[in-house]
Amino acid sequence: QKEVEQDPGPLSVPEGAIVSLNCTYSNSAFQYFMWYRQYSRKGPELLMYTYSSGNKEDGRFTAQVDKSSKYISLFIRDSQPSDSATYLCATTSFSGYALNFGKGTSLLVTP
């Protein structure tokens, strides 16, 4: 079993929809959780960085971590065509250590 599981999609939504992206993980030692956005043939861009359980909001993006169920989510409000990309969840046990990535979910927001 991979340490981080993520549905690869693709996920297609109309512009303006609320998008929910999710990952599960197996290692209870993980306590740092990240979401990256990756456009085709580009490097990943850090969107959200959270520690332990709870919510974090930044503009249209909300990251949620539930350590009791080992479940992490990213919500995108008022989705835009420019949000079309692959979204990767990542996690690690210690700050600054190598990341364990999910496979990435491909998102398409249609006008």
Next chain:
Amino acid sequence: GAVVSQHPSRVICKSGTSVKIECRSLDFQATTMFWYRQFPKQSLMLMATSNEGSKATYEQGVEKDKFLINHASLTLSTLTVTSAHPEDSSFYICSARVSSVTSQGEQFFGPGTRLTVL
């Protein structure tokens, strides 16, 4: 801030040649840099962890003599693919960890280098 660059962005070479990829943190110091490779429609797979001034730590299954890593300064790490073969064709991405007392150890990624070996 927190910009990481990679050079070259794309390289095509003949089988048997060596290719050097540079990863630079432009506006911060990075004691630790990571090298990943990514195949089409796959996630990032960690190849090695590079610490400034010391030998890199390679993941299981990654040949250290084939993928030479040098981290000579706090802003530069290089990955050299020696005697490249077509199966080495991939997207190579580096990341750099922010080293400061105020950071949480966030990692920022470079734009990637697409290597094609003919």
